[in-house]
Amino acid sequence: MASLSTRCIAxxxxxxxxxxxxxxxxxxxxxxxxxxxxxxxxxxxxGQLGGLGDWFAIGMVFAITIAAVIYSLGxxxxxxxxxxxxxxxxxxxxxxxxxxxxxxxxxxxxxxxGSLLFALTVGMNAVTVGGLGATAPFPGIGYxxxxxxxxxxxxxxxxxxxxxxxxKRAPPGFAxxxxxxxxxxxxxxxxxxxxxxxxxxxxxxxxxxxSVLGGPNLWIYFPIYIIGPIVxxxxxxxxxxxxxxx
Amino acid sequence: MMCYICAKEGQFxxxxxxxxxxxxxxxxxxxxxxxDIDVWEGGYPFPAKKLPKKMPRMFCPDCSAAFxxxx
Ligand SMILES: [Zn+2]
Ligand SMILES: [Zn+2]
Numbered sequence: 001m002a003s004l005s006t007r008c009i010a011x012x013x014x015x016x017x018x019x020x021x022x023x024x025x026x027x028x029x030x031x032x033x034x035x036x037x038x039x040x041x042x043x044x045x046x047g048q049l050g051g052l053g054d055w056f057a058i059g060m061v062f063a064i065t066i067a068a069v070i071y072s073l074g075x076x077x078x079x080x081x082x083x084x085x086x087x088x089x090x091x092x093x094x095x096x097x098x099x100x101x102x103x104x105x106x107x108x109x110x111x112x113x114g115s116l117l118f119a120l121t122v123g124m125n126a127v128t129v130g131g132l133g134a135t136a137p138f139p140g141i142g143y144x145x146x147x148x149x150x151x152x153x154x155x156x157x158x159x160x161x162x163x164x165x166x167x168k169r170a171p172p173g174f175a176x177x178x179x180x181x182x183x184x185x186x187x188x189x190x191x192x193x194x195x196x197x198x199x200x201x202x203x204x205x206x207x208x209x210x211s212v213l214g215g216p217n218l219w220i221y222f223p224i225y226i227i228g229p230i231v232x233x234x235x236x237x238x239x240x241x242x243x244x245x246x
Numbered sequence: 247m248m249c250y251i252c253a254k255e256g257q258f259x260x261x262x263x264x265x266x267x268x269x270x271x272x273x274x275x276x277x278x279x280x281x282d283i284d285v286w287e288g289g290y291p292f293p294a295k296k297l298p299k300k301m302p303r304m305f306c307p308d309c310s311a312a313f314x315x316x317x
Contacts, residue, residue, distance in 0.1 A: 001288075001293045001294070001295035001296070002293060007293055070290050074289060074290030074291070075286075075288070075289045075290065075293065076293060076294075077293055078290060078291045078292050078293050079290055079291065085291065089291065094292070095292070161291060165290055165291050166291060175290050175291075176290065
């Protein structure tokens with residue numbers, strides 16, 4: 001097995017790509033819609049051009065990037081790319097607890113590097129207009145509702161990871177494709193509710209670089225993306241162990 | 247069983263000691279190539295790890311060359 005530092009680099013690079021392309025796609029969508037009049041107060045720009053198709057496009061960018069990273073780095077680090085996934089695997093004793101902190105830090109650093117790289121390649125409009133694709137609850141969505149939505153969506157993600165990858169009876173080869181598509185589907189469905197993070201690191205990266213470069217300050221919402229995904233993922237792993245044991 | 251390669255060379259008294267994993271020909275000690283193959287366990291969402299023991303594989307010279315791209 002690769003050393004912990006090598007595996008952390010793989011996690012960091014993988015999460016960097018996830019945020020660069022995935023969150024980047026959300027930022028580009030906001031930049032494309034900039035200046036148009038939102039059709040409804042629920043619309044902040046994403047959805048202005050193609051309704052749910054905007055979210056589908058963003059979801060597909062995440063789906064393809066996640067599949068690509070899982071197939072390329074999955075055997076090096078496990079390609080969790082998501083603190084909620086790492087923590088859920090640790091809680092169910094599948095991943096060593098003492099390596100969990102390293103993985104989570106690597107994912108957060110990778111995510112921040114992804115956002116920084118996106119800002120560097122696109123320019124300040126990506127920060128001020130696109131917010132680097134940072135997630136926040138949409139108009140009319142309360143704090144508790146947002147936590148619930150993130151938890152439910154991440155529950156589905158982790159349930160699928162358990163079923164198509166962790167379970168030794170799973171058919172080999174499909175994990176990356178199915179898990180990527182699951183994230184894509186969850187993003188299409190919950191994008192206009194919470195921004196569909198499902199991933200603490202994916203929200204942390206844009207938040208941090210927005211703060212550094214003068215973008216929107218959304219830290220007040222950060223607990224949503226810590227509690228929701230982690231609770232959802234841990235519950236899914238425990239649930240799967242309970243129902244799939246026999 | 248006799249060694250196929252020896253038999254083709256007209257030598258019909260050399261016993262086969264192994265069977266090629268790929269083509270199934272019997273080979274004598276001189277014509278058997280043993281390769282020890284790494285065995286990996288795990289993979290997404292766990293890091294793959296190389297198991298401490300390797301898996302032996304018997305090859306005839308032709309299959310060995312094809313398997314290892316001539317190496
Ligand atoms: Zn022989
Ligand atoms: Zn052979």
